[in-house]
Amino acid sequence: MTTSSSPPSRRRRPLRFARPAALVAVAGLLLSGCAGAGGDELGGGSGGHTINVLMVNNPQMVDLQKLTAEHFTKETGIRVNFTMLPEDDVRDKISQDFSSQAGEYDVATISNYEIPFYARNHWLVPLNPLAAKTPGYDQADVLAPIRKALTASDGNLYAEPFYGESSFLMYRKDIFQAKGLKMPAHPTWQQVATLAAEADGAKPGMKGICLRGEPGWGQMIAPLTTVVNTFGGTWFTKDWKAEVNSPAFTKATEFYVNLLKKHGEAGAAESGFTECLNDFEQSKVAMWYDATSAAGSLDGAGSPVAGKVGYVPAPVEQTKNSGWLYSWAFAMQKASTHQADAWKFISWATSKGYLNLAGKELGWSRVPPGTRNSLYTNPAYIKASAAFAGATQQALNSATPDNPGVQPRPATGIQFVGIPEFAALGDRVSQNLSSAIAGQTSVPSALNESQKLAAAVAAHYR
Secondary structure (H helix, E strand, C coil): CCCCCCCHHHCCCCCCCCCHHHHHHHHHHHHCCCCCCCCCCCCCCCCCCEEEEEEECCHHHHHHHHHHHHHHHHHHCCEEEEEEECHHHHHHHHHHHHHHCCCCCCEEEEECCCHHHHHHCCCECCCHHHHHCCCCCCHHHECHHHHHHCECCCCCECCEEEEEECEEEEEEHHHHHHHCCCCCCCCEHHHHHHHHHHHCCCCCCCECCECCCCCCCCCCHHHHHHHHHHCCCCCECCCCCECCCCHHHHHHHHHHHHHHHHHCCCCHHHCCHHHHHHHHHCCCECEEEEEHHHHHHHCCCCCCCCCCEEEEECCECCCCCCCCCEEEEEEEECCCCCHHHHHHHHHHHCCHHHHHHHHHHHCHHHCCCCCEHHHHHCHHHHHHCCCCHHHHHHHHHHCCCCCCCCCCCCCCCCCCCCCCCHHHHHHHHHHHHHHHHCCCCCHHHHHHHHHHHHHHHHHHHC
16 A cells, blocks of 8 residues: 555555547457467467566556565566556556457456456456365455456456455544534435535635545545445446436435535536645545545554544445445466466466565555455454544445346446446546536536436347
8 A cells, every 4th residue: 555655656456447549449348259369278378478568557566566676586486577657557567468468468467447348358368266176276355346356257256456445434533522413323315414514614625525526437436336336326227228317326425526516526517536635634624425445545654634534434435335346456467378477477466465465575555455254364464554444344245246236237337337448438438527517517517418328238238
């Protein structure tokens, strides 16, 4: 995890996914039934003991790169050539290489969003048979929701998680105490709105809450969709009818937008994860609903709010839970001709041993969280993350990507709909809604325009 002392360029912006053009290209390949070429059956192939790994340049991966040569390569003799890119760029490059089965990269970081359609098109190597043959890997130790999210409909697991996250509500305990406010153990969104109004102005310039308003399917759309789910809405019905301007979707969106307008951060229409993190650390907001991964920064060494933050589950209305589920995970390209070496790297980077290594070498606050049950019984980790470890584990274990709302869904996903077209759709819808947050249009008008876009996607699937 990052800490507050990390330079801004290394702060992680969770859930920023591929640009629409890349997903449209992938969608076209999916519709044409493209299947990739296979590599040697766990063969070393040509080129000796060298593999190419393409991964996002998030802080946890930067740490992995630093530890690889000294430990993995020294122990195995396998050299790892890393290509690290920002999240939007890396997804474009992965989709291009894996969809064409060019085989330039043996391993890449993908997420639970891509797993269903990457697996369906035979672009990936199933990893569960390899894990079963690897002594000490302990696949069962991986958190069940994460493991399930990386498993395709054929029952095979196609990526091993490097870290995972859900979402929860963070709040300033000291501010609440000073104002005589009490945070419920399991808050509703209506209670959160009331608390935001009461905390507004608790300090000069402090607002009640920070929520993402920045356009992007991995920015505003992620938290907003969890609100839509728990208010009883959905993007699509199980028979692919678009519901973006339905009463429930509209009610949830108006609640979200109005909360931001009345008690949200300054510049809400341009605020994403990083902006809210900065606002919370600088005492500009009293509450923040976002990714569980933020806790490592807030309670990390040097943070101005360390020890002052409370963590409670994602707020709800009609559902029992509403936290999202997301994982950056390592997958192997089927066209790889270095599959044996690629698996050795994946199994090392996602093992219990790596978590212990990172904790000892870098500090436990920088250990990739949210993947293994054993991390949450590790005394060293629990001591370093006592404020948030339990809340994070609870959020991850209670996530329900197969049933995130009050009605059946046509595709999996909590904060997204698990179809390749959703990236472009979510981006377009978020632009409409960001205009509503900025006061340039109304929520109903924004959703009516968005409904047309969603209906076009739904018509294809019907």
